[in-house]
Amino acid sequence: MNLAVNLAADYPLLNIFWTTCWIFLWILWLVLLFRIIVDLFRDDDLSGWAKAGWAVFLVLLPFLGVFVYLIARGRGMGERELRTAQKSDERFRAYVRETAASSGQSSTADQLAKLSELRTAGQITDEEFAKAKARILT
Incomplete structure (x- = not known):
C-alpha cells in the first residue's frame, strides 16, 4: 500500500504566496459585494423594482453585477455614504445638545x-x- 503524505515542506513558498493572494482577493471581493448590497438598499432614490432588479443581477451574475454597479452607480456610493454619515452626526449632536440642556436645568x-x-x-x-x-x- 502506497500512502502519499503531504507535508508542509512539499508546498513551495511561491504557492503559499499565490494562495494567500487569492484568499485576499476573494475576501476583498466579498466585502465589495456586501458594500454594494448595503448601498443598494440604503438608496432612497431607487424604487423597489429597481432594487430588486439590481439584487437579482448581483445574485445571478455576481462578478459582472459588481463591476456594472460600480460603473453605473459608483460615484453616488460615496455621496450616499457621506449623506448617511452627516445625518448620523447631526442626530448625535442633537441628542447631545438635548441631553446637556435637560441636565443643565435644575x-x-x-x-x-x-x-x-x-x-x-x-x-x-x-x-x-x-x-x-x-x-x-x-
Whole structure:
C-alpha cells in the first residue's frame, strides 16, 4: 500500500504566496459585494423594482453585477455614504445638545433652595423672594 503524505515542506513558498493572494482577493471581493448590497438598499432614490432588479443581477451574475454597479452607480456610493454619515452626526449632536440642556436645568426644589439661601444671606428682600418663588412655581 502506497500512502502519499503531504507535508508542509512539499508546498513551495511561491504557492503559499499565490494562495494567500487569492484568499485576499476573494475576501476583498466579498466585502465589495456586501458594500454594494448595503448601498443598494440604503438608496432612497431607487424604487423597489429597481432594487430588486439590481439584487437579482448581483445574485445571478455576481462578478459582472459588481463591476456594472460600480460603473453605473459608483460615484453616488460615496455621496450616499457621506449623506448617511452627516445625518448620523447631526442626530448625535442633537441628542447631545438635548441631553446637556435637560441636565443643565435644575429642579424646582433646587431653585427654591438657592432662593432661600439668597434671602437668608440678605441678598434679596422678602418681596423679591415671594415674586421669584411665584415665578418658579408657575
